Amino acid sequence: xxxxxxxxxxxxxxxxxxxxxxxxxxxxxxxxxxxxxxxxxxxxxxxxxxxxxxxxxxxxxxxxxxxxxxxxxxxxxxxxxxxxxxxxxxxxxxxxxxxxxxxxxxxxxxxxxxxxxxxxxxxxxxxxxxxxxxxxxxxxxxxxxxxxxxxxxxxxxxxxxxxxxxxxxxxxxxxxxxxxxxxxxxxxxxxxxxxxxxxxxxxxxxxxxxxxxxxxxxxxxxxxxxxxxxxxxxxxxxxxxxxxxxxxxxxxxxxxxxxxxxxxxxxxxxxxxxxxxxxxxxxxxxxxxxxxxxxxxxxxxxxxxxxxxxxxxxxxxxxxxxx
Amino acid sequence: xxxxxxxxxxxxxxxxxxxxxxxxxxxxxxxxxxxxxxxxxxxxxxxxxxxxxxxxxxxxxxxxxxxxxxxxxxxxxxxxxxxxxxxxxxxxxxxxxxxxxxxxxxxxxxxxxxxxxxxxxxxxxxxxxxxxxxxxxxxxxxxxxxxxxxxxxxxxxxxxxxxxxxxxxxxxxxxxxxxxxxxxxxxxxxxxxxxxxxxxxxxxxxxxxxxxxxxxxxxxxxxxxxxxxxxxxxxxxxxxxxxxxxxxxxxxxxxxxxxxxxxxxxxxxxxxxxxxxxxxxxxxxxxxxxxxxxxxxxxxxxxxxxxxxxxxxxxxxxxxxxxxxxxxxxxxxxxxxx
Numbered sequence: 001x002x003x004x005x006x007x008x009x010x011x012x013x014x015x016x017x018x019x020x021x022x023x024x025x026x027x028x029x030x031x032x033x034x035x036x037x038x039x040x041x042x043x044x045x046x047x048x049x050x051x052x053x054x055x056x057x058x059x060x061x062x063x064x065x066x067x068x069x070x071x072x073x074x075x076x077x078x079x080x081x082x083x084x085x086x087x088x089x090x091x092x093x094x095x096x097x098x099x100x101x102x103x104x105x106x107x108x109x110x111x112x113x114x115x116x117x118x119x120x121x122x123x124x125x126x127x128x129x130x131x132x133x134x135x136x137x138x139x140x141x142x143x144x145x146x147x148x149x150x151x152x153x154x155x156x157x158x159x160x161x162x163x164x165x166x167x168x169x170x171x172x173x174x175x176x177x178x179x180x181x182x183x184x185x186x187x188x189x190x191x192x193x194x195x196x197x198x199x200x201x202x203x204x205x206x207x208x209x210x211x212x213x214x215x216x217x218x219x220x221x222x223x224x225x226x227x228x229x230x231x232x233x234x235x236x237x238x239x240x241x242x243x244x245x246x247x248x249x250x251x252x253x254x255x256x257x258x259x260x261x262x263x264x265x266x267x268x269x270x271x272x273x274x275x276x277x278x279x280x281x282x283x284x285x286x287x288x289x290x291x292x293x294x295x296x297x298x299x300x301x302x303x304x305x306x307x308x309x310x311x312x313x314x315x316x317x318x319x320x321x322x323x
Numbered sequence: 324x325x326x327x328x329x330x331x332x333x334x335x336x337x338x339x340x341x342x343x344x345x346x347x348x349x350x351x352x353x354x355x356x357x358x359x360x361x362x363x364x365x366x367x368x369x370x371x372x373x374x375x376x377x378x379x380x381x382x383x384x385x386x387x388x389x390x391x392x393x394x395x396x397x398x399x400x401x402x403x404x405x406x407x408x409x410x411x412x413x414x415x416x417x418x419x420x421x422x423x424x425x426x427x428x429x430x431x432x433x434x435x436x437x438x439x440x441x442x443x444x445x446x447x448x449x450x451x452x453x454x455x456x457x458x459x460x461x462x463x464x465x466x467x468x469x470x471x472x473x474x475x476x477x478x479x480x481x482x483x484x485x486x487x488x489x490x491x492x493x494x495x496x497x498x499x500x501x502x503x504x505x506x507x508x509x510x511x512x513x514x515x516x517x518x519x520x521x522x523x524x525x526x527x528x529x530x531x532x533x534x535x536x537x538x539x540x541x542x543x544x545x546x547x548x549x550x551x552x553x554x555x556x557x558x559x560x561x562x563x564x565x566x567x568x569x570x571x572x573x574x575x576x577x578x579x580x581x582x583x584x585x586x587x588x589x590x591x592x593x594x595x596x597x598x599x600x601x602x603x604x605x606x607x608x609x610x611x612x613x614x615x616x617x618x619x620x621x622x623x624x625x626x627x628x629x630x631x632x633x634x635x636x637x638x639x640x641x642x643x644x645x646x647x648x649x650x651x652x653x654x655x656x657x658x659x660x661x
Contacts, residue, residue, distance in 0.1 A: 220425040225383055227420075228440040228491070229413035232405075242430050318475040319429060 001314070004322040008310070013302045019299040020073055020292065024066050027288045056089070069289070073296055086289045088282075095293040097171065098278055103297075104181045106274035109266065110259035112190055114252070116198035117205055122245070124202070125209025129244075130236060132214065140206055147203025156196045156269035163192060174271035193270045197263055201255060206250065212244035219243070246316045250309050257305030261298025327354035328498055328531050330502070331376070334391035336370070336377050336555075343605040347373040347387075349555035352631075357498065360525065360532045362542030362563075364578065365552035368601045371535050374552075375501045379418050382409040396498070414444040420432060421504035423484035427476035429480075434472025436459070437491045444495050454493035459490035462527070484512035489520065493528055499523070503535045518545055524660075539575075540582045543567065548637065551575050554602050554612035557631060561638035571640035571649045573617045576657040611643065619644060619652060 032310035036053035037044065053059050057068050072085045086095040128137035163170040168227065170192050175184045184190060217240050225239040226232075262276025275294055314320050348370040355361050357456035365371045374383045378393050380400065384387035385643070393400040396418065420426045428436060437456035441447060453472065460468035475482055476661070485505060492500055501520060506514035511600040518534075524543055525532045534542055538633060542549060550560040552572060559572040570576055599616035602608050609613055614624040623643050634646055635641040642649065 220420060220422055221428040223381060223428045224420065224488070224491075225428065227379060227413055227418045229409040229411070229443050230439070231409065239428055239496075243428070317430060319477045 001322055005307075008307050009309070012307060015303050016073070016296060016299055017070075020070060020296055023292055023295045024069060027291050028065065029131040029284065031295075057085070057164070068294055073292075081293055085265055088290050089287050090285050095290050098154060098290065099275065099293055099297060102273055102275045102278050105175070105272050106260060106262055106267070106276065108181050109193055109263060109272060109274060110183060110189060110256060111184075112194040113197035113201070113255045113259065113266075116194045117201035118252070120198065120202035120246075121205030122209050124206040126213060126236075126241070128206065129210040129213035137210075140210070144203040144207045145204075147199045150199065152200065152265045153269055154195060155199060156192075156266060159192045159196055160269075169295070175270070175273065192268050196270075197259070197266045205248065208248060209244065212247060213240055216244040217239045246313070249312055249316060253305040253309035254302070255313070257301040262294065276311075327394075328357045328359075330392075330394040331374070331378065331391040332394070332425055334377065334393065334439060335389065336373050336382060337388040338386065339388065340605075345390075345604045346555050346607060347604055348377065350391075351555070351557055352391075353550055353560065354556060355499070355531050355533065358525075358529060358531055359548065360522075360534065360546045362470075362546030362549040363533060363535045363552060364537065364539050364542060364549060366537055366603060368554075369552040370555035370604075370620070370651075371552045373504055373555075375417045375418070375503060375535060379416060379501060380412050382610050385399065389554045389623075410444070413440055413492075413497075414495040414500045415497055416501065417495065417497040418501040418503060419485070419492050419505050422508045423481055423488050424434070424508065426488055427479075427484055429476055432473055432475055433479065433487050437472075437487070437494055440491050441494050442548040455494060456490070460487065463487070463490040463493075463524070466491070467575060481509050482516065485509060485513075485517050486520065489517075489524065493524055493530070496528055496529055499531045499533065501533045501535070503539070505534065506541060507536070511580070514541070521545070539566075540576045551578065555604060556612070556641065558613065558642070559640040560631070561640075565638040569650070570636075570653060570657075571634060571638070571644075572613075572642050573619050573644075573652075574613050575640075576653060577616075580657060611641070619648075 041305040081096040102203040124140045128140040225235045264276035267276045279294040334351045399557040434456045438452035441452040457468045549566040580595040610625045614620040629641045631641045
């Protein structure tokens with residue numbers, strides 16, 4: 001296991017290196033706009049542009065440019081997202097400050113939504129598998145169809161209209177300036193975003209759990225469990241779910257990681273200052289250091305989740321062994 | 324004769340499907356005495372597994388229309404509520420299945436799966452249950468049972484898994500062990516070991532055993548009584564000697580002739596399969612269900628359903644041929660071929 005982890009960690013470094021390289025090529029070399037020109041300010045003179053170019057290191061050969069950015073990705077104090085390289089070309093705010101200020105919002109949104117969709121999706125999946133073809137099952141099928149089909153932005157506005165504007169059950173969207181993330185959670189400002197973001201996942205997970213559980217309940221070892229004289233509850237929860245939920249762990253890890261890179265639509269509609277918003281804005285502005293920062297962050301979460309899922313699998317399924 | 328351990332009376336198990344009613348078991352009656360070994364033989368779809376899954380309570384009125392009586396030690400299991408059936412399942416009647424590769428839960432240790440069965444029925448501590456499980460593994464001939472108990476099923480070979488299943492099935496000292504094709508998925512060399520093990524443990528635990536198989540060869544040495552099933556009914560029942568040396572039903576003849584023989588050297592022996600396919604259980608042929616495949620069928624076979632008529636003592640068959648004809652055809656035609 002130890003050697004496996006080392007190998008996987010090295011592989012992760014390789015993946016992140018490739019991601020950073022591709023990001024660098026796409027955003028530094030391909031765009032038509034000259035970042036130095038944009039940062040030179042309103043009074044554009046050749047001297048201004050040249051000064052900006054030198055300040056950003058854009059006058060150096062391309063590999064030196066990449067090396068400057070790559071050095072800022074080494075997770076080491078002083079190096080990591082250092083302010084000499086990683087600052088916004090538009091407003092000069094350090095990328096590190098932006099990301100660390102926004103990450104709590106995104107993590108709160110993603111983790112809250114993940115908990116919500118597990119709490120909704122898994123029980124619905126179990127009920128509709130156990131009560132197959134019942135009203136419950138058909139109802140959950142309808143729920144799943146709606147959940148998967150409803151676009152997030154539409155759902156978000158619908159929820160805001162109903163629960164905030166009409167019923168006044170939920171607070172308005174956004175986090176007022178000076179309110180911490182924890183205070184915002186306490187005020188219930190995340191409840192609508194959680195549900196909106198979670199709904200499609202919940203629908204999908206409900207179907208997946210249902211399918212897995214129905215398949216598992218047809219396995220021979222379930223028949224063995226029944227033949228032992230176990231109660232149906234124990235057969236379902238201890239023998240059936242144990243096998244049916246294992247593949248769900250894989251999906252869950254990757255889905256959560258994807259959201260940690262930012263849930264742009266939800267963040268935008270609910271006006272939450274998260275990483276996703278920042279990423280999209282940076283891309284519009286061709287603000288390369290910010291793009292690099294959030295891209296690597298998202299890639300890191302994804303690679304890490306992959307690793308954790310694989311390791312978790314070794315604990316969940318005894319047939320899986322890593323050497 | 325003493326009161327039978329298990330008496331099944333006119334059992335019918337019908338499954339409603341989109342295509343029609345599948346009459347998997349259609350009027351089966353038999354009984355088994357304590358300590359006896361009964362062999363149940365038939366092709367796939369003859370209703371042999373379904374009958375005993377129903378006896379075991381694994382097919383319930385939720386899935387199927389069930390009629391008849393399953394009287395186990397004086398109690399009709401079909402009238403018992405689910406909770407009471409569970410006190411019989413695994414404790415008084417237990418079952419092992421065809422494919423040991425898939426019959427154990429892949430995520431739990433073998434020892435704890437056996438201990439779980441013990442703890443459902445007996446008030447013992449986890450530690451005691453584990454000790455009993457290890458002891459059972461030892462009794463079914465698994466070496467180093469203490470270590471093996473902590474392994475997962477995928478670390479066991481097929482034969483070892485079937486031994487573990489047997490250990491689980493016998494861990495509560497049941498009165499009746501139902502073995503549903505216990506050797507079909509195993510290597511030939513392991514098959515004999517498992518059957519010998521069942522034989523030995525049956526004596527040790529003083530249990531009655533039902534061996535379900537499609538292979539008459541398997542049950543030859545191990546069963547006191549044999550019943551042959553076809554299209555959801557028993558077509559012939561009798562002592563082992565009756566079935567092997569003096570069978571009365573053309574289907575049994577077919578099964579006997581289709582056992583491959585290795586002893587006839589020199590001659591190139593071909594297998595003699597029974598021609599045709601098992602009948603549809605939705606549209607069962609009128610009359611004797613075997614008549615479309617039977618080389619001895621005559622007019623009456625196509626219209627009248629034959630009854631299970633005892634010829635002498637235990638030996639009964641469901642065929643319109645006269646006893647004389649049966650004995651003559653078997654002697655003159657079947658014996659010569661096989």
